[in-house]
Amino acid sequence: MNPHDLPPATGWTLARRAERMNPSVLREILKVTERPGIISFAGGLPSPRTFPIAEFAKACERVLGDDGAGALQYAASEGFRPLREAVARMLPWSVDPEQVLITTGSQQGLDLVAKVLIDEGSRVLVETPTYLGALQAFAPMQPAAAGVPCDADGIDIAELARLRPGARFLYVMPSFQNPTGRTMSESRRAALAQTARELALPLVEDNPYGDLWFDTAPPPTLAARHPEGTIYLGSFSKVLAPGLRLGFLVAPHAVFPKLLQAKQAADLHSPGFNQRMVAEVLRDGFLERHVPTIRALYKAQRDAMLAALEREMRGLDMEWNTPQGGMFLWAKLPAGLDAASLLPQAVEQGVAFVPGAPFYPDAADARTLRLSFVTASVAEIDRGIAALAASIRAARERCAC
Amino acid sequence: MNPHDLPPATGWTLARRAERMNPSVLREILKVTERPGIISFAGGLPSPRTFPIAEFAKACERVLGDDGAGALQYAASEGFRPLREAVARMLPWSVDPEQVLITTGSQQGLDLVAKVLIDEGSRVLVETPTYLGALQAFAPMQPAAAGVPCDADGIDIAELARLRPGARFLYVMPSFQNPTGRTMSESRRAALAQTARELALPLVEDNPYGDLWFDTAPPPTLAARHPEGTIYLGSFSKVLAPGLRLGFLVAPHAVFPKLLQAKQAADLHSPGFNQRMVAEVLRDGFLERHVPTIRALYKAQRDAMLAALEREMRGLDMEWNTPQGGMFLWAKLPAGLDAASLLPQAVEQGVAFVPGAPFYPDAADARTLRLSFVTASVAEIDRGIAALAASIRAARERCAC
Incomplete structure (x- = not known):
């Protein structure tokens, strides 16, 4: 039916x-x-x-043994503090743990971004092609998604000025993009960060695959270059396992409070048990x-x-x-x-x-x-x-x- | 700021x-x-x-030992089939497992209901007083929430006909309500189900506390009386533990597909690892x-x-x-x-x-x-x-x- x-x-x-x-x-x-x-x-x-099944098994034991009641109780919407600190330390630019919000997979980060930034009919810029899950997460907030032309190095910068008017943000996955596998070059990233600043065009940078480089690490993120103008989405799904549904976002102080309120309304908080397991696995430099x-x-x-x-x-x-x-x-x-x-x-x-x-x-x-x-x-x-x-x-x- | x-x-x-x-x-x-x-x-x-910390510890061991890779992989948005079946069996009215959607806490069920049923300005009826988390989950979809007067037995049925025009649904927590602790009587439930049917007023029934009765079980749910007109929200937070963030909803076939699509866009699926742990704990009648x-x-x-x-x-x-x-x-x-x-x-x-x-x-x-x-x-x-x-x-x- x-x-x-x-x-x-x-x-x-x-x-x-x-x-x-x-x-x-x-x-x-x-x-x-x-x-x-x-x-x-x-x-x-x-x-x-x-x-890492064996590491998770050990982590489960420790989390339930050390403070099982804490792991199984309601917890803060922002996320488990030691995990927020571990994320801030892990990221190769200066991140305040207070700017880190733990999400139920990075897919939830997209849902929160959509709720906080998209009105019905808002123009949202995306790469051509772009991650389908992002289009799906944005769709319920009824944006008008517009594709920015891309070449093998990523976004066509010259097109941005033309497409900027009315755009709430540009959603971009600069490293090993889903679906194309392409990576935005250093010069393109530098130009994009510069142009975003000049156009006052907010960026939503999705980086689930950035750690999975083969020969050399990709160039620094857009968030590292333009932190006040970028919401950065990260994930533990590709470096640990997707079945725990844990990701995170790093947001400028200007928008963090609204993302947090949207998070609280969406599912109160991400599973504290899972957050502690991942914090435990990360603790001794496992990654x-x-x-x-x-x-x-x-x-x-x-x-x-x-x-x-x-x-x-x-x-x-x-x-x-x-x-x-x-x-x-x-x-x-x-x-x-x-x-x-x-x-x-x-x-x-x-x-x-x-x-x-x-x-x-x-x-x-x-x-x-x-x-x-x-x-x-x-x-x-x-x-x-x-x-x-x-x-x-x-x-x-x-x-x- | x-x-x-x-x-x-x-x-x-x-x-x-x-x-x-x-x-x-x-x-x-x-x-x-x-x-x-x-x-x-x-x-x-x-x-x-x-x-039940010890039971969870045993369940972790079994889940990771039996099929750790399956538990840690991406999974279906509907939820882990054996858990959906366990929920259907657990509920004391006839529920098809295909109508069960596993959610990231029952708070997420409220978020999905809001996305699928509320337009800006839609009238939504709630009890007076009502669960604050529901008001917060509905708020981003910009409803006009209207309180239905209540007495110690629950909703004032006579008021419903007056408030019905334009209402998308009535949100109600009939058993041991948060915040009042009150319970809707048998006769009030019967009358509410009957009136909802007559007025074609959809019901959203939230039941996180229903199993926590002291002397006698509360009367049968509204969903049992009027299944095609009710979305039922349940939770494992109060009978097992909130830190796993697992709840569920049971929805009529008429609205299930849209709730599922909203779920997929929101966080792909609830943590498969947690779902298997709970399925494992439920298996031998632990509850x-x-x-x-x-x-x-x-x-x-x-x-x-x-x-x-x-x-x-x-x-x-x-x-x-x-x-x-x-x-x-x-x-x-x-x-x-x-x-x-x-x-x-x-x-x-x-x-x-x-x-x-x-x-x-x-x-x-x-x-x-x-x-x-x-x-x-x-x-x-x-x-x-x-x-x-x-x-x-x-x-x-x-x-x-």
Whole structure:
């Protein structure tokens, strides 16, 4: 039943904003691709091999043993103080723990930002393409999202002045972006921070993947360059585990109080038990030993996918980039094909990906697709890319393009 | 700094709804009352003596040992299937697990309801007084909240027809309400369900305390009587522990999909690790052994508070009710006093409470106050009520009333 056709007798009336909430395209795609035996490059799941299960088990024991009652009681909306301090210490620019708000995943940070900064019809600038989860988090507050043109280095700065009028903020993921895997260069970041300052354009910087670099760390964040004009969103999902649902935001003093009030109204506070577990795991510098192992694993997986693409896509006019970190690679099908139509045929061949179109705020490039290289094993990557190439070859023959 | 006076150079513009978000009065009061040495009847904290720490420790071990990777990975927005099934089984009316959505505390259920059902200016009906956290969760969606007059049995049914036009729903906590501790009688529930049906007035039934009855279980829920017209909110915070931040909602098929989409946008899903821990603890019928111990403890605490009130308030023209369950007792100061003015004087005497006024959606009764009887020990209850009586006596002398 379409929920807009509610049985009138029950009296339910949906808010107008509910029209903007729709089943995630991605979610519907993932359902198709979760059939057993399918090699999936579609999901955005960290490799479970990186989850520090033994450390969490020890942390659980200590948290419940040392102050179980404290861990299980209601707690402050801002978050567990030692975790806020650990976040402030962890970040490589000067951050006051009072500016750190612990969130229920960084997705909640996006929800709070939307509530505090977006009115119905407010212009919100995003990258082209951009993270779908951000568009979904913003949608209930009914913004008018506008895509800023991007190249391989990120945001086209010249376009910002044109798009600035009325914009509440620019949402940007400068390092190993989801979905494209691209990274904003040092010079582009410097120019963006400078331009944001000149235009008085607030920035919302999302950085869930920044620590997952392969050869060299990405350039410093926008928040480090323009702290009073940037809300920074971080996550423990990619460096520890997503199943604890813990992220954080760092906000200028000017907007922190409203974000905190929105947080309190949304879920009172993030689970104190989980916050203490993570604080416990972070305490002895665990991340400094652990994150390099994730980097090495993901780099090897990316290399395997690049090698498989080189090998299997020969002569197919397929294009792809070489991400310097993160979890995703961005590819483009030969002219004449589109990724959404190809998907069912690829699934027939035993491989799945996400078409790029849903990630575009407006005019989409239907030839693009996102490939995650971190969930499947190297052997699966080899077989999966071969299957993808076979489906492209078959599609080209059918369309004779 | 007032966040509405943002430094213009940074360009931050707050959404209009942010004007409706304000520091919780309760939160500010709790800060005052958290001074060391103060006996506090102010907070809404379950007694930490009831937290099943050993069971959680065992559950952690099993969850991480059996399928740690699954527990730590991203998961479905609806919630962990075995937990949804356990909730459906636990509820004493016929509930399809497909109608159960696991939430990050039942506070999140209120946030999702607000997003899906409230437009700016929508009329929302609430009890008089009502749960402050609900008013806070609804506020960002900018409703016009209207209080329905209540007596000791709950909602005044006759008033509903008058207030129905344009109302999106009636929010109601029929069992051991926060803040009053009152319970809606069987006949009132029957009449309310019947009237809601006739008026096609949707119900949002919040039931965090329903299991904490002292002598007899409260009458069946409104959801059991009128399932297609009721969104039911439940919580594990009062029967297990609040620090895991787990609650749930049960929604009619007509509105479930939109609540699910709002949930996905809000935080993707509630922590899978916590959901599995609770599913593990529930598996062998733990709640059936555990909840009676909470009931017994809270009943003894209530009895201690009633006895102390009888003893200490003699001759003071103080009124109070006798809650049949839950955590709170509602009291009324003698004429001429008001609770907000009394609070600092009570704190001077070493005791704290919450003035009733913030719980009223509109015209408040300034003489009312909420007393929690579950956090302080029996000895503290005795000393605290004596101190409260002393502060009332002193205030009466000062005002010569």
